[in-house]
Amino acid sequence: GGVGKTTLLGTINNKFKDEFDVVIWVVVSKDLQYKSIQDQILRRLRVDKEWANQTEEEKASSIDEILGQKKFVVLLDDLWSDVDLDKIGVPRPTQENKGSKIVFTTRSKEVCRYMSADDELKMDCLSTNEAWELFQNVVGEAPFKKDSEILTLAKKICEKCYGLPLAL
Structure with a gap:
């Protein structure tokens, strides 16, 4: 999910x-x-x-x-x-x-x-780049400018979310 x-x-x-x-x-x-x-x-x-x-x-x-x-x-x-x-x-x-x-x-x-679906639409997880873009759009750039460690930590968090938009 x-x-x-x-x-x-x-x-x-x-x-x-x-x-x-x-x-x-x-x-x-x-x-x-x-x-x-x-x-x-x-x-x-x-x-x-x-x-x-x-x-x-x-x-x-x-x-x-x-x-x-x-x-x-x-x-x-x-x-x-x-x-x-x-x-x-x-x-x-x-x-x-x-x-x-x-x-x-x-x-x-x-x-x-x-259910005899006429059409199916498979929704996939986001790519690493798409996930990072979404994360940045939601959080904004300000936190990353304050401390470089926050940027590193944020990227690790994005990776742990495996491209699931809801987790991001």
């Missing part, structure tokens, strides 16, 4: 708000809970609270019915295993739902395969 998958998803979330009827961001994480995913989606859809007492199947039907009428983007962040979209109620993008999209982040190529 830490290469910027969630940050990229945030950019997608902000950039496409105006191009879709609804953009739904759901954090899934390691402990996959369909009820939690459904509840996050229904809250975002601003459905009245009647759904709170519905079964998972009823929630799935409600989600499918609402999203089936909209141009939507569902952003599923941090998948550790495949997610059954039918069980959640998220319809697959079709001509009927006007170019809707489902985007997810994962560390696993298997999850991409199980």
Whole structure:
């Protein structure tokens, strides 16, 4: 983790708000809970609270019915295993739902395969030079001008972060 998958998803979330009827961001994480995913989606859809007492199947039907009428983007962040979209109620993008999209982040190529991803974008760590540039941009030059030992120590810290932007 830490290469910027969630940050990229945030950019997608902000950039496409105006191009879709609804953009739904759901954090899934390691402990996959369909009820939690459904509840996050229904809250975002601003459905009245009647759904709170519905079964998972009823929630799935409600989600499918609402999203089936909209141009939507569902952003599923941090998948550790495949997610059954039918069980959640998220319809697959079709001509009927006007170019809707489902985007997810994962560390696993298997999850991409199980989820039948149309496109994959692999995010790699930064090179040593890119990592150092990022570090300098965040910290600024002032600390390095005060003491040459700080510069040496900062470069060692960058190396220990192995090009992971989040660690930097």
